[in-house]
Amino acid sequence: ARSDEGVGRRPRRRKRGCAGGARTGAGGALEQPVKRGAPAAPPYREAKTMEAPPVTMMPVTGGTINMMEYLLQGSVLDQSLESLLHRLRGLCDNMEPETFLDHEMVFLLKGQQASPFVLRARRSMDKTGTPWHLRYLGQPEMGDKNRHALVRNCVDIATSENLTDFLVEMGFRMDHEFVTKGHVFRKGIMKIVVYKIFRILVPGNTDSIEPLSLSYLVELSIVAPAGQDVVSDDMRNFAEQLKPLVHLEKIDPKRLM
Amino acid sequence: MGVTCVSQMPVAEGKSVQQTVEILTRKLELLGAEKQGTFCVDCETYHTAASTMGNQGQAGKLMYVMHNSEYPLSCFALFENGPCLIADANFDVLMVKLKGFFQNAKANKIESRGTRYQYCDFLVKVGTVTMGPSARGISVEVEYCPCVVANDCWNLLMEFMQSFMGSHTPGIPSMFGNKHDSIYSPGDTMAQYMELFNKIRKQQQVSVAGIR
Numbered sequence: 001a002r003s004d005e006g007v008g009r010r011p012r013r014r015k016r017g018c019a020g021g022a023r024t025g026a027g028g029a030l031e032q033p034v035k036r037g038a039p040a041a042p043p044y045r046e047a048k049t050m051e052a053p054p055v056t057m058m059p060v061t062g063g064t065i066n067m068m069e070y071l072l073q074g075s076v077l078d079q080s081l082e083s084l085l086h087r088l089r090g091l092c093d094n095m096e097p098e099t100f101l102d103h104e105m106v107f108l109l110k111g112q113q114a115s116p117f118v119l120r121a122r123r124s125m126d127k128t129g130t131p132w133h134l135r136y137l138g139q140p141e142m143g144d145k146n147r148h149a150l151v152r153n154c155v156d157i158a159t160s161e162n163l164t165d166f167l168v169e170m171g172f173r174m175d176h177e178f179v180t181k182g183h184v185f186r187k188g189i190m191k192i193v194v195y196k197i198f199r200i201l202v203p204g205n206t207d208s209i210e211p212l213s214l215s216y217l218v219e220l221s222i223v224a225p226a227g228q229d230v231v232s233d234d235m236r237n238f239a240e241q242l243k244p245l246v247h248l249e250k251i252d253p254k255r256l257m
Numbered sequence: 258m259g260v261t262c263v264s265q266m267p268v269a270e271g272k273s274v275q276q277t278v279e280i281l282t283r284k285l286e287l288l289g290a291e292k293q294g295t296f297c298v299d300c301e302t303y304h305t306a307a308s309t310m311g312n313q314g315q316a317g318k319l320m321y322v323m324h325n326s327e328y329p330l331s332c333f334a335l336f337e338n339g340p341c342l343i344a345d346a347n348f349d350v351l352m353v354k355l356k357g358f359f360q361n362a363k364a365n366k367i368e369s370r371g372t373r374y375q376y377c378d379f380l381v382k383v384g385t386v387t388m389g390p391s392a393r394g395i396s397v398e399v400e401y402c403p404c405v406v407a408n409d410c411w412n413l414l415m416e417f418m419q420s421f422m423g424s425h426t427p428g429i430p431s432m433f434g435n436k437h438d439s440i441y442s443p444g445d446t447m448a449q450y451m452e453l454f455n456k457i458r459k460q461q462q463v464s465v466a467g468i469r
Contacts, residue, residue, distance in 0.1 A: 160343040169339050
Protein backbone atom coordinates (compact mmCIF):
# COMPACT_ATOMS: atom_id res chain seq x y z
CA ALA A 1 0.00 0.00 0.00
CA ARG A 2 1.40 3.30 -0.91
CA SER A 3 2.02 5.65 1.91
CA ASP A 4 -0.37 8.47 2.28
CA GLU A 5 1.31 11.58 0.94
CA GLY A 6 0.66 14.93 2.44
CA VAL A 7 -1.68 13.93 5.23
CA GLY A 8 -0.28 14.81 8.62
CA ARG A 9 3.21 15.31 7.26
CA ARG A 10 5.15 18.49 7.58
CA PRO A 11 6.22 19.94 4.29
CA ARG A 12 9.87 19.11 3.74
CA ARG A 13 12.08 22.11 3.76
CA ARG A 14 15.23 21.72 1.77
CA LYS A 15 18.24 23.72 2.78
CA ARG A 16 19.82 25.42 -0.19
CA GLY A 17 23.36 24.19 -0.45
CA CYS A 18 25.58 27.14 0.14
CA ALA A 19 28.85 27.31 -1.68
CA GLY A 20 31.46 27.27 1.10
CA GLY A 21 33.22 30.57 1.58
CA ALA A 22 32.15 32.12 -1.70
CA ARG A 23 31.55 35.63 -0.52
CA THR A 24 31.70 37.98 -3.44
CA GLY A 25 32.48 41.67 -3.58
CA ALA A 26 30.16 44.38 -2.28
CA GLY A 27 33.03 45.50 -0.08
CA GLY A 28 31.82 43.41 2.82
CA ALA A 29 34.12 42.40 5.62
CA LEU A 30 35.37 38.85 5.85
CA GLU A 31 32.80 36.48 7.25
CA GLN A 32 34.70 35.18 10.25
CA PRO A 33 37.65 37.18 11.46
CA VAL A 34 40.24 34.76 12.78
CA LYS A 35 41.31 35.72 16.28
CA ARG A 36 44.91 35.55 17.27
CA GLY A 37 45.60 32.20 18.88
CA ALA A 38 42.26 30.78 17.69
CA PRO A 39 42.06 27.01 17.33
CA ALA A 40 42.46 25.45 13.89
CA ALA A 41 39.72 26.38 11.42
CA PRO A 42 36.76 23.99 11.19
CA PRO A 43 37.23 21.06 8.75
CA TYR A 44 35.17 22.50 5.90
CA ARG A 45 37.65 25.34 5.51
CA GLU A 46 40.58 23.03 4.89
CA ALA A 47 39.84 22.55 1.23
CA LYS A 48 42.23 19.99 -0.23
CA THR A 49 42.78 22.23 -3.24
CA MET A 50 44.63 24.77 -1.12
CA GLU A 51 47.40 22.47 0.01
CA ALA A 52 50.76 22.94 -1.62
CA PRO A 53 51.34 20.50 -4.48
CA PRO A 54 53.37 17.53 -3.24
CA VAL A 55 56.47 18.08 -5.36
CA THR A 56 59.84 19.66 -4.81
CA MET A 57 60.45 23.31 -5.49
CA MET A 58 62.78 22.66 -8.36
CA PRO A 59 61.18 23.77 -11.59
CA VAL A 60 60.75 20.99 -14.10
CA THR A 61 63.23 21.98 -16.75
CA GLY A 62 65.51 20.01 -19.01
CA GLY A 63 67.14 16.78 -17.93
CA THR A 64 64.44 14.72 -19.61
CA ILE A 65 64.99 11.46 -21.40
CA ASN A 66 65.00 11.55 -25.18
CA MET A 67 62.03 9.61 -26.46
CA MET A 68 62.17 7.77 -29.76
CA GLU A 69 59.32 6.68 -32.00
CA TYR A 70 59.67 3.27 -33.62
CA LEU A 71 57.43 2.97 -36.66
CA LEU A 72 56.22 0.41 -39.21
CA GLN A 73 53.72 1.31 -41.89
CA GLY A 74 51.52 -0.39 -44.45
CA SER A 75 48.16 0.02 -46.11
CA VAL A 76 45.01 -1.88 -47.01
CA LEU A 77 42.36 -1.21 -49.62
CA ASP A 78 38.95 -0.11 -48.36
CA GLN A 79 37.39 -3.47 -49.07
CA SER A 80 39.86 -5.25 -46.77
CA LEU A 81 39.31 -2.96 -43.82
CA GLU A 82 36.78 -5.11 -41.99
CA SER A 83 38.88 -8.26 -42.02
CA LEU A 84 41.88 -6.32 -40.75
CA LEU A 85 39.85 -4.76 -37.93
CA HIS A 86 38.50 -8.19 -37.05
CA ARG A 87 42.04 -9.62 -36.83
CA LEU A 88 43.23 -6.67 -34.75
CA ARG A 89 40.35 -6.99 -32.33
CA GLY A 90 41.45 -10.56 -31.74
CA LEU A 91 45.17 -9.86 -31.37
CA CYS A 92 45.11 -6.64 -29.41
CA ASP A 93 44.32 -5.77 -25.82
CA ASN A 94 40.71 -6.01 -24.88
CA MET A 95 39.35 -2.50 -24.80
CA GLU A 96 36.36 -0.54 -25.99
CA PRO A 97 36.66 -0.07 -29.74
CA GLU A 98 38.09 3.37 -30.12
CA THR A 99 37.56 5.50 -33.20
CA PHE A 100 38.86 8.98 -33.79
CA LEU A 101 38.34 11.96 -36.04
CA ASP A 102 41.29 14.33 -35.90
CA HIS A 103 42.39 17.47 -37.67
CA GLU A 104 46.12 17.85 -38.12
CA MET A 105 47.99 20.96 -39.24
CA VAL A 106 51.64 20.95 -40.17
CA PHE A 107 53.62 24.12 -39.41
CA LEU A 108 57.02 25.15 -40.72
CA LEU A 109 59.55 27.61 -39.38
CA LYS A 110 61.97 28.74 -42.05
CA GLY A 111 65.37 29.91 -41.02
CA GLN A 112 68.75 30.18 -42.60
CA GLN A 113 69.18 26.46 -42.25
CA ALA A 114 68.41 24.49 -45.41
CA SER A 115 65.56 22.52 -43.92
CA PRO A 116 62.71 24.20 -42.05
CA PHE A 117 61.67 23.13 -38.58
CA VAL A 118 58.47 21.08 -38.71
CA LEU A 119 55.85 20.90 -35.97
CA ARG A 120 52.54 19.05 -36.08
CA ALA A 121 49.46 20.35 -34.28
CA ARG A 122 46.61 17.94 -33.89
CA ARG A 123 43.18 18.29 -32.34
CA SER A 124 40.26 15.96 -31.86
CA MET A 125 37.15 16.89 -33.79
CA ASP A 126 34.84 14.44 -32.06
CA LYS A 127 35.98 14.47 -28.43
CA THR A 128 35.44 17.71 -26.58
CA GLY A 129 37.63 18.89 -23.75
CA THR A 130 40.78 17.11 -24.88
CA PRO A 131 44.00 19.12 -25.14
CA TRP A 132 45.69 19.83 -28.45
CA HIS A 133 48.65 17.65 -29.29
CA LEU A 134 51.87 19.22 -30.49
CA ARG A 135 54.44 16.85 -31.96
CA TYR A 136 58.02 17.18 -33.08
CA LEU A 137 59.57 14.36 -35.12
CA GLY A 138 63.28 14.30 -35.81
CA GLN A 139 65.13 12.88 -38.77
CA PRO A 140 65.04 9.09 -39.00
CA GLU A 141 68.10 7.55 -37.47
CA MET A 142 70.32 6.00 -40.07
CA GLY A 143 71.87 3.04 -38.46
CA ASP A 144 71.62 -0.63 -38.26
CA LYS A 145 70.21 -2.01 -41.48
CA ASN A 146 69.00 -4.91 -39.37
CA ARG A 147 66.87 -2.66 -37.26
CA HIS A 148 63.33 -3.58 -38.14
CA ALA A 149 61.59 -0.28 -37.65
CA LEU A 150 62.04 3.37 -38.56
CA VAL A 151 63.45 5.19 -35.53
CA ARG A 152 63.24 8.91 -34.94
CA ASN A 153 63.35 11.30 -32.01
CA CYS A 154 59.95 12.49 -30.92
CA VAL A 155 58.63 15.06 -28.48
CA ASP A 156 54.92 15.04 -27.61
CA ILE A 157 53.37 18.00 -25.84
CA ALA A 158 49.79 18.55 -24.71
CA THR A 159 48.74 22.18 -25.02
CA SER A 160 45.87 24.59 -24.56
CA GLU A 161 43.57 25.48 -27.45
CA ASN A 162 45.34 28.61 -28.60
CA LEU A 163 48.20 26.54 -30.03
CA THR A 164 47.89 27.70 -33.64
CA ASP A 165 47.82 31.39 -32.67
CA PHE A 166 50.87 30.83 -30.55
CA LEU A 167 52.80 29.02 -33.28
CA VAL A 168 52.08 31.86 -35.70
CA GLU A 169 53.32 34.35 -33.09
CA MET A 170 56.53 32.29 -32.85
CA GLY A 171 57.01 32.67 -36.59
CA PHE A 172 55.62 29.35 -37.83
CA ARG A 173 53.42 29.23 -40.90
CA MET A 174 50.97 26.47 -41.76
CA ASP A 175 52.15 24.38 -44.64
CA HIS A 176 49.27 21.95 -45.03
CA GLU A 177 46.43 20.35 -43.12
CA PHE A 178 44.34 17.21 -43.33
CA VAL A 179 41.72 15.22 -41.48
CA THR A 180 42.18 11.64 -40.30
CA LYS A 181 39.43 9.23 -39.38
CA GLY A 182 40.02 5.76 -38.10
CA HIS A 183 40.50 3.22 -35.35
CA VAL A 184 43.12 2.82 -32.68
CA PHE A 185 44.18 -0.40 -30.94
CA ARG A 186 46.75 -1.13 -28.30
CA LYS A 187 48.85 -4.15 -27.41
CA GLY A 188 51.04 -3.51 -24.39
CA ILE A 189 53.09 -0.47 -25.34
CA MET A 190 52.42 -0.90 -29.04
CA LYS A 191 49.89 1.34 -30.73
CA ILE A 192 48.17 0.25 -33.93
CA VAL A 193 46.29 2.87 -35.89
CA VAL A 194 44.18 2.22 -39.00
CA TYR A 195 43.01 5.43 -40.60
CA LYS A 196 41.97 7.23 -43.74
CA ILE A 197 43.38 10.58 -44.72
CA PHE A 198 41.04 13.27 -46.04
CA ARG A 199 41.97 16.32 -48.04
CA ILE A 200 40.41 19.59 -46.87
CA LEU A 201 38.82 21.31 -49.86
CA VAL A 202 38.43 24.78 -48.38
CA PRO A 203 41.31 25.85 -46.07
CA GLY A 204 40.14 25.96 -42.48
CA ASN A 205 36.80 24.30 -43.21
CA THR A 206 36.86 20.78 -41.86
CA ASP A 207 33.32 20.04 -42.99
CA SER A 208 34.11 19.76 -46.67
CA ILE A 209 36.60 16.94 -47.00
CA GLU A 210 37.28 14.20 -49.48
CA PRO A 211 39.28 10.98 -49.11
CA LEU A 212 42.80 11.12 -50.45
CA SER A 213 42.78 7.50 -51.62
CA LEU A 214 40.78 4.29 -51.70
CA SER A 215 42.79 2.79 -48.88
CA TYR A 216 43.55 2.96 -45.18
CA LEU A 217 46.97 3.63 -43.75
CA VAL A 218 48.09 1.19 -41.05
CA GLU A 219 50.73 2.22 -38.55
CA LEU A 220 52.34 0.22 -35.78
CA SER A 221 54.34 2.37 -33.40
CA ILE A 222 56.01 2.48 -30.02
CA VAL A 223 57.30 5.53 -28.20
CA ALA A 224 60.10 4.48 -25.87
CA PRO A 225 63.21 6.00 -24.30
CA ALA A 226 66.28 6.04 -26.52
CA GLY A 227 68.35 2.88 -26.56
CA GLN A 228 65.53 0.35 -26.34
CA ASP A 229 66.04 -1.14 -29.78
CA VAL A 230 64.72 -4.48 -28.62
CA VAL A 231 61.18 -3.12 -29.01
CA SER A 232 61.57 -3.26 -32.76
CA ASP A 233 61.83 -7.05 -32.49
CA ASP A 234 58.48 -7.15 -30.71
CA MET A 235 57.05 -4.99 -33.45
CA ARG A 236 58.35 -7.28 -36.18
CA ASN A 237 56.84 -10.30 -34.44
CA PHE A 238 53.49 -8.59 -34.21
CA ALA A 239 53.67 -7.48 -37.82
CA GLU A 240 54.21 -11.13 -38.84
CA GLN A 241 50.83 -11.97 -37.31
CA LEU A 242 49.07 -9.45 -39.50
CA LYS A 243 50.34 -11.01 -42.74
CA PRO A 244 48.96 -11.52 -45.33
CA LEU A 245 46.18 -9.00 -44.55
CA VAL A 246 48.69 -6.17 -44.41
CA HIS A 247 52.46 -5.96 -44.89
CA LEU A 248 53.99 -3.56 -42.40
CA GLU A 249 57.43 -2.32 -43.29
CA LYS A 250 60.00 0.27 -42.48
CA ILE A 251 59.39 3.06 -44.98
CA ASP A 252 62.00 5.77 -45.18
CA PRO A 253 60.15 9.05 -45.92
CA LYS A 254 63.20 10.48 -47.68
CA ARG A 255 63.11 7.80 -50.33
CA LEU A 256 59.60 8.83 -51.29
CA MET A 257 60.53 12.41 -52.15
CA MET B 258 42.52 28.90 -9.84
CA GLY B 259 40.85 31.76 -8.02
CA VAL B 260 41.28 35.42 -8.90
CA THR B 261 44.86 36.44 -8.16
CA CYS B 262 46.66 39.74 -7.82
CA VAL B 263 50.44 39.84 -8.20
CA SER B 264 52.24 42.97 -7.09
CA GLN B 265 55.56 44.28 -5.92
CA MET B 266 56.29 45.24 -2.35
CA PRO B 267 58.88 48.01 -2.15
CA VAL B 268 61.82 47.39 0.16
CA ALA B 269 61.35 49.22 3.46
CA GLU B 270 63.48 52.30 4.16
CA GLY B 271 66.86 51.37 5.50
CA LYS B 272 66.10 47.66 5.45
CA SER B 273 67.24 44.81 3.20
CA VAL B 274 65.06 42.67 1.00
CA GLN B 275 65.34 39.83 3.48
CA GLN B 276 64.25 42.02 6.39
CA THR B 277 61.27 43.44 4.52
CA VAL B 278 60.11 39.93 3.65
CA GLU B 279 60.36 39.02 7.32
CA ILE B 280 58.30 42.03 8.38
CA LEU B 281 55.61 41.10 5.89
CA THR B 282 55.48 37.44 6.83
CA ARG B 283 55.35 38.31 10.51
CA LYS B 284 52.32 40.54 9.85
CA LEU B 285 50.66 37.66 8.03
CA GLU B 286 51.34 35.26 10.88
CA LEU B 287 49.92 37.73 13.40
CA LEU B 288 46.81 37.96 11.25
CA GLY B 289 46.44 34.20 11.66
CA ALA B 290 47.74 32.89 8.36
CA GLU B 291 49.26 29.40 8.39
CA LYS B 292 52.48 28.57 6.65
CA GLN B 293 51.85 25.96 3.96
CA GLY B 294 54.98 25.01 2.14
CA THR B 295 57.00 26.99 -0.33
CA PHE B 296 56.55 28.20 -3.87
CA CYS B 297 58.64 29.13 -6.86
CA VAL B 298 57.82 31.00 -10.05
CA ASP B 299 60.54 31.34 -12.64
CA CYS B 300 60.84 32.95 -16.03
CA GLU B 301 63.28 32.39 -18.88
CA THR B 302 63.62 34.67 -21.86
CA TYR B 303 64.04 33.54 -25.46
CA HIS B 304 64.58 35.78 -28.40
CA THR B 305 64.24 34.97 -32.05
CA ALA B 306 67.65 34.24 -33.51
CA ALA B 307 69.03 36.41 -36.29
CA SER B 308 68.50 33.63 -38.82
CA THR B 309 64.71 33.74 -38.56
CA MET B 310 64.45 37.50 -38.30
CA GLY B 311 65.72 38.11 -41.81
CA ASN B 312 62.91 36.10 -43.36
CA GLN B 313 60.07 37.42 -41.23
CA GLY B 314 61.01 41.04 -41.76
CA GLN B 315 59.90 41.98 -38.26
CA ALA B 316 61.70 43.02 -35.11
CA GLY B 317 62.92 40.17 -32.96
CA LYS B 318 60.29 39.10 -30.47
CA LEU B 319 60.78 38.08 -26.89
CA MET B 320 59.17 34.90 -25.70
CA TYR B 321 58.93 34.08 -22.01
CA VAL B 322 58.79 30.52 -20.76
CA MET B 323 57.61 30.32 -17.18
CA HIS B 324 56.99 27.70 -14.55
CA ASN B 325 54.90 27.82 -11.41
CA SER B 326 55.33 25.30 -8.60
CA GLU B 327 51.56 25.47 -8.06
CA TYR B 328 51.25 23.69 -11.42
CA PRO B 329 54.31 21.46 -11.40
CA LEU B 330 53.47 19.57 -14.58
CA SER B 331 52.84 22.65 -16.69
CA CYS B 332 54.83 25.14 -18.62
CA PHE B 333 53.57 28.60 -19.61
CA ALA B 334 54.85 30.31 -22.74
CA LEU B 335 53.93 33.90 -23.44
CA PHE B 336 54.59 36.85 -25.64
CA GLU B 337 54.18 40.35 -24.24
CA ASN B 338 50.68 41.49 -25.28
CA GLY B 339 50.32 38.19 -27.06
CA PRO B 340 48.81 34.78 -26.48
CA CYS B 341 49.76 32.65 -23.48
CA LEU B 342 50.19 28.98 -24.22
CA ILE B 343 49.72 26.45 -21.43
CA ALA B 344 51.59 23.23 -22.20
CA ASP B 345 52.98 20.28 -20.33
CA ALA B 346 56.56 19.99 -19.13
CA ASN B 347 57.81 18.61 -22.46
CA PHE B 348 57.64 22.12 -23.87
CA ASP B 349 61.04 22.74 -22.32
CA VAL B 350 62.45 19.82 -24.30
CA LEU B 351 61.00 21.35 -27.46
CA MET B 352 62.72 24.66 -26.72
CA VAL B 353 66.01 22.80 -26.59
CA LYS B 354 65.29 21.40 -30.07
CA LEU B 355 64.47 24.92 -31.27
CA LYS B 356 67.90 26.18 -30.17
CA GLY B 357 68.77 27.30 -33.65
CA PHE B 358 65.72 29.54 -33.92
CA PHE B 359 65.20 30.76 -30.35
CA GLN B 360 68.09 31.66 -28.15
CA ASN B 361 67.85 31.44 -24.40
CA ALA B 362 69.07 34.65 -22.81
CA LYS B 363 70.40 32.85 -19.76
CA ALA B 364 71.45 36.03 -18.00
CA ASN B 365 67.83 37.18 -17.98
CA LYS B 366 66.50 34.25 -16.00
CA ILE B 367 64.52 35.59 -13.08
CA GLU B 368 62.63 33.83 -10.32
CA SER B 369 60.63 34.41 -7.18
CA ARG B 370 60.86 32.00 -4.28
CA GLY B 371 59.29 32.13 -0.87
CA THR B 372 56.69 30.88 1.55
CA ARG B 373 53.09 30.09 0.91
CA TYR B 374 50.48 31.12 3.48
CA GLN B 375 46.85 30.17 3.79
CA TYR B 376 44.35 32.44 5.48
CA CYS B 377 40.75 31.26 5.26
CA ASP B 378 39.97 31.31 1.56
CA PHE B 379 43.07 33.30 0.65
CA LEU B 380 46.45 32.05 -0.47
CA VAL B 381 49.30 34.49 -0.02
CA LYS B 382 52.76 33.97 -1.46
CA VAL B 383 55.55 36.32 -0.49
CA GLY B 384 58.65 35.80 -2.58
CA THR B 385 62.13 37.18 -2.98
CA VAL B 386 62.73 37.98 -6.62
CA THR B 387 66.25 37.06 -7.66
CA MET B 388 68.15 37.41 -10.88
CA GLY B 389 71.26 35.31 -10.76
CA PRO B 390 72.84 35.68 -7.36
CA SER B 391 71.29 39.01 -6.45
CA ALA B 392 67.97 39.74 -4.79
CA ARG B 393 66.15 42.38 -6.80
CA GLY B 394 62.81 42.82 -5.09
CA ILE B 395 59.78 41.32 -3.40
CA SER B 396 56.69 39.86 -5.02
CA VAL B 397 53.36 39.40 -3.28
CA GLU B 398 50.74 37.13 -4.80
CA VAL B 399 47.28 37.05 -3.23
CA GLU B 400 44.67 34.60 -4.45
CA TYR B 401 41.03 34.48 -3.45
CA CYS B 402 40.25 30.86 -4.21
CA PRO B 403 36.45 30.64 -4.35
CA CYS B 404 35.93 33.29 -7.00
CA VAL B 405 36.90 33.06 -10.65
CA VAL B 406 35.44 36.29 -11.98
CA ALA B 407 37.93 39.10 -11.50
CA ASN B 408 35.65 42.06 -11.14
CA ASP B 409 33.38 40.35 -8.64
CA CYS B 410 35.94 40.13 -5.86
CA TRP B 411 38.43 42.90 -6.49
CA ASN B 412 37.11 44.97 -3.57
CA LEU B 413 37.45 42.04 -1.20
CA LEU B 414 40.97 41.27 -2.39
CA MET B 415 41.96 44.89 -1.94
CA GLU B 416 40.54 45.04 1.56
CA PHE B 417 42.43 41.91 2.54
CA MET B 418 45.69 43.20 1.06
CA GLN B 419 45.34 46.48 2.96
CA SER B 420 45.31 44.52 6.22
CA PHE B 421 48.93 43.49 5.80
CA MET B 422 50.32 45.62 2.97
CA GLY B 423 48.91 48.92 4.22
CA SER B 424 49.67 51.80 1.89
CA HIS B 425 51.60 49.56 -0.48
CA THR B 426 48.40 47.85 -1.63
CA PRO B 427 48.39 47.88 -5.43
CA GLY B 428 45.68 49.28 -7.63
CA ILE B 429 43.52 47.06 -9.78
CA PRO B 430 45.73 45.15 -12.27
CA SER B 431 45.33 46.51 -15.79
CA MET B 432 44.42 43.11 -17.15
CA PHE B 433 41.31 42.89 -14.97
CA GLY B 434 39.88 45.70 -17.07
CA ASN B 435 40.00 43.53 -20.18
CA LYS B 436 38.50 40.52 -18.52
CA HIS B 437 34.94 41.79 -17.89
CA ASP B 438 33.10 38.65 -16.83
CA SER B 439 35.35 36.03 -18.30
CA ILE B 440 36.77 33.27 -16.12
CA TYR B 441 40.13 33.93 -14.51
CA SER B 442 42.82 31.44 -15.46
CA PRO B 443 46.39 30.54 -14.39
CA GLY B 444 47.66 32.13 -17.62
CA ASP B 445 46.49 35.50 -16.26
CA THR B 446 48.58 35.01 -13.11
CA MET B 447 51.64 34.19 -15.21
CA ALA B 448 51.08 37.31 -17.33
CA GLN B 449 51.05 39.39 -14.14
CA TYR B 450 54.29 37.78 -12.99
CA MET B 451 55.81 38.50 -16.39
CA GLU B 452 54.91 42.20 -16.08
CA LEU B 453 56.32 42.27 -12.57
CA PHE B 454 59.56 40.59 -13.58
CA ASN B 455 59.99 42.97 -16.51
CA LYS B 456 59.47 45.94 -14.23
CA ILE B 457 61.97 44.62 -11.70
CA ARG B 458 64.53 43.89 -14.41
CA LYS B 459 64.41 47.53 -15.47
CA GLN B 460 64.75 48.84 -11.92
CA GLN B 461 68.16 49.51 -10.52
CA GLN B 462 69.59 46.89 -8.27
CA VAL B 463 68.45 47.13 -4.68
CA SER B 464 70.94 49.35 -2.90
CA VAL B 465 73.31 47.44 -0.69
CA ALA B 466 73.60 50.36 1.72
CA GLY B 467 70.73 49.19 3.89
CA ILE B 468 72.37 45.88 4.77
CA ARG B 469 74.33 45.99 7.99
